[in-house]
Amino acid sequence: MDSAGRAKVPTIRDVARAAGVSHQTVSRVINDHPNISAATRLRVEAAMEHLSFRPSRVARALATSRTRTIGIISTDNGRYGPPKTQRAIEQAARDAGYFLSTANLAEVGHEPMRDAVDYLQDHGIDGIVLIAPQAEMLDAFAELAPRVPFVTVDSAGRGGGHSIAIDQAEGARLATRHLVSLGHRGIRHIAGPLDWLDSQARIRGWRTVLAQAGLEAREPLVGDWSAESGHRVASAIAEDPDATAVFVSNDQMALGLLSGLAAERKRVPEDVSVVGFDDVPEAGYFAPPLTTVRPDFSELGTTCLSLLLGQLSGENSSAPRPIKPDLVIRESTAPRADPLAGDAFRATGPTRPSGSP
Amino acid sequence: MDSAGRAKVPTIRDVARAAGVSHQTVSRVINDHPNISAATRLRVEAAMEHLSFRPSRVARALATSRTRTIGIISTDNGRYGPPKTQRAIEQAARDAGYFLSTANLAEVGHEPMRDAVDYLQDHGIDGIVLIAPQAEMLDAFAELAPRVPFVTVDSAGRGGGHSIAIDQAEGARLATRHLVSLGHRGIRHIAGPLDWLDSQARIRGWRTVLAQAGLEAREPLVGDWSAESGHRVASAIAEDPDATAVFVSNDQMALGLLSGLAAERKRVPEDVSVVGFDDVPEAGYFAPPLTTVRPDFSELGTTCLSLLLGQLSGENSSAPRPIKPDLVIRESTAPRADPLAGDAFRATGPTRPSGSP
DNA sequence: TCACGGATTGTGACCGGTAACAATCTGGAC
DNA sequence: GTCCAGATTGTTACCGGTCACAATCCGTGA
Structure with a gap:
């Protein structure tokens, strides 16, 4: 389609040249700065469109030291809950416009945890979500005292405002x-x-x-x-x-x-x-x-992410309530058979669980 | 522990100053360049250790336009195979020292696929693994013709050297x-x-x-x-x-x-x-x-990754063989009951599957 | 008509690494 | 003792954005 000779990716300066403005003006358009005249904005947008320009997140990350990426630390050993939680958080992060990097520990311990945290920090993630079903993971993480905002998903609720879990x-x-x-x-x-x-x-x-x-x-x-x-x-x-x-x-x-x-x-x-x-x-x-x-894992995911996002924007949110699960009654439970006679209790059948006392 | 006033992250130039060399020399030490005298190397390493310096991957990515990160595109709708495959690839990538970014499509289609590919390319990933259990995903991806090396995990095997799958x-x-x-x-x-x-x-x-x-x-x-x-x-x-x-x-x-x-x-x-x-x-x-x-998902993962790594290093690998599964015989299969008499066939019992013809 | 303040735009440095090339040092051959 | 190649190190520019500050333009009140 394009007649470009080289597949070189256009930069902000290419756009500037095409639009006849300075590179800084292009940057302003990208970032929706207020004081840009409508005419200029249109011209720049046209140029971006024409060159199919996309800003380099890497360059931006270097300049701003923020990446709009959050890291998830988890383990491979979870059967259902941890991966499900991870999925839910991924979903929530995507919805919030955040990028996601995963670091799954091969095994639980201090060394692997340090590796994972380093790994993520090296990549300049803005925050960390730790899925910590074991106390050991929580301890290992706490010792490292990472320099970035984080939220832990742990049933101990030790993290205060940093912690969220299923009840x-x-x-x-x-x-x-x-x-x-x-x-x-x-x-x-x-x-x-x-x-x-x-x-x-x-x-x-x-x-x-x-x-x-x-x-x-x-x-x-x-x-x-x-x-x-x-x-x-x-x-x-x-x-x-x-x-x-x-x-x-x-x-x-x-x-x-x-x-x-x-x-x-x-x-x-x-x-x-x-x-x-x-x-x-x-x-x-x-x-x-x-x-x-x-x-409710999806609620867990969204709560977890909003907690982290709150931290990223400097808020000091209070500890959220643990998420209440439901009971699903099927056929593996029945009234206790009367030890003396045959089936007593038949009249009642499975009762619905009552609300919290 | 440290008496540093500010929590400023040390850069290559800080290390250079501490070691009394140029920043380029530090860079050489980091990258294991051959022509560095042993004495200098030791001095620089000591300085790095002392400042607990860690190179910024972001800066390196900007300079080299390579990130040692690969992106995985998948969907949420898979029951077992796709997530399992993803896990296996993550494992293999980690083993190979690669970082991983995931982009899970909320739904199958061209738009979400374009978003995912843009997403990953914006972040400067070096290559993409596409887990494409549906033809539609494969088509959507093929149309985009991403500019980076990629491997697809698809049972159609359409990608030639770009494709790997369970048989x-x-x-x-x-x-x-x-x-x-x-x-x-x-x-x-x-x-x-x-x-x-x-x-x-x-x-x-x-x-x-x-x-x-x-x-x-x-x-x-x-x-x-x-x-x-x-x-x-x-x-x-x-x-x-x-x-x-x-x-x-x-x-x-x-x-x-x-x-x-x-x-x-x-x-x-x-x-x-x-x-x-x-x-x-x-x-x-x-x-x-x-x-x-x-x-065998783990074999799938490693093969997939080595395929991608081969591409990254410019090799032109041939299409790998699909991975042969095994049959696990348990108790849900038995010889067909003789429609006329009772249990015939009892003598043989479940036979082990023969090899390929 | 001129000074003034806000709106708009431009200039140059910088983020933290790497690449290309230049400069210096070293030891062995002559 | 001199010269040269290879080993070692340093200098400067650059990756593609953003930031801080300066410059210019405009309408308005004096």
Whole structure:
């Protein structure tokens, strides 16, 4: 189309020459400065259009030391929550006109964290979002004390105004309260890895409700988020005669548990009720469809980003409220079968969870 | 720790002053130039260490017009394959010392694609990886004819040396051949959206094997990758008396099918055998555990990146071979029950897939 | 008619590196 | 002792924008 000989990318000075103005005037047009006459502006815009000029962000970054780019630090080891969170933040950043750079740690630790932070800072990112499901990541990050604004997504909420999270404990309370309201008394818990803040918070929530109901909280079984680990602990549940319900810390482990209980000839929900956490898209198609807790990741993403953007513009925002999840009731939970007679409780059916007390 | 008054980031000239050399010499040390005396190098390195100097990538990018950053274009709509591919490429890029920028299209189309490409080019990325599971993305990208090196991950393999993919058709052949070898004759297919190249290739592979075996290929049922869509078409399978096996284009739809068949009182694998595609981590814990095709995403990632790196260094690499997937045999497939007597075929059991013909 | 203040535009330096070329130093051959 | 090539180092310009400040233009009140 163009008859240009060389594929040289036009600069601000080329545009200036074409429009018969100084390069500074072109810069002003680009940046919407107020005091530019309409005629000049039009002329410059025409020239930019004609040369299909696009300002170099690199040059601008060098001059202003701001890049309109934010960095995300995450890990690869998350099953569902962390990547989902990351996606949501990417979406929110894009909507806000920010560019995004990702730095995924190969493993958790100080060295990899330092690398990631250096990496991002070298590239002149304006701010960092840290997705820190483990306390260790939070600690490693805190020690580095990066010189840029940041927000952490962590269930510990340690960062004050720098921190945002799903209200994990509330989700766990919702799930456990649901089981209690169905008449269950032996309510077990399968936790995720104990160094995960999410696991810890979910354990806390489960404990709280059991204590309120005057029920015993056995030591939780511990998995690693994988379906395999859920499958592995199924026998412990099956062999526990008092266990009629299980709150599982994520849906994958719940799936594994379902499969393990089936192998042990236990029926869900007739013999054992199961509640998961995450509401993965497939949860409705497990056998049976899984009752589970649904966090709102997209709200998490937007809140997280607006928090960071607030910091970038120098505001001093207060700590946002953790995001309340919902309970999605499907078919893996049912009223506790009367231990004496057959099916009592049939009349009530699954009750909807009540609001917060 | 430091007694510096201002938190000013040190530049190459600060280091030069501290080491008593010219800034160019510092630059040479940074870039490992050969002709630097050992003494000078040590002195400069000490100064860099002391000032905790880190070269500005932004400035370097401006000077060299190379950023050691590659951009990934993808979409949000992929269930498992695309994000997994993205992760794998990120990993490979990190290993190769490259920085990564992601641009996820909100939707497929020319405008969003143009935005994404502009976005990345504005930031001076050295190359682009396009994850294009749909022909439309490939077309949109091709029209833009970006000025930078790129590699596409597409199952159409249209890009020649620019293209790499999982051998989808081979995966489908593996799956279908497995079902044929179990004695099935009514082998149906549930496809993904027809505008996906992956779907198309998997349909082709399925058709090929059926044709070779002299079996009829009914028009595939079409889903949207979701478990829900697999569930929806289950009744069509259940009501088809000749259908004793189904090859499903991904594991999520297979899960939905499993749940739908159970609702229709069809047993898997006794009445119907099911094979999926992807081998999601949970596939082994479906009810029953799913026989499925496992693509090697990490090989895809590394191959993809080495292809791109080859281009960056000006090599003219030839088109790489598509990556062969494996078949993972679990419990959702079994020999076809003899329509006349009871269980024939028991003797053989599931056969391992033979190598390529 | 002239000084004055705001609107508009231009000039030169600078951001922090790299590239190209010049200058100086060194040691070995003659 | 002199000369020359290669090793080492320094000087200056440049990448493509922005910033600070100066210069010019314009209408208005004195």
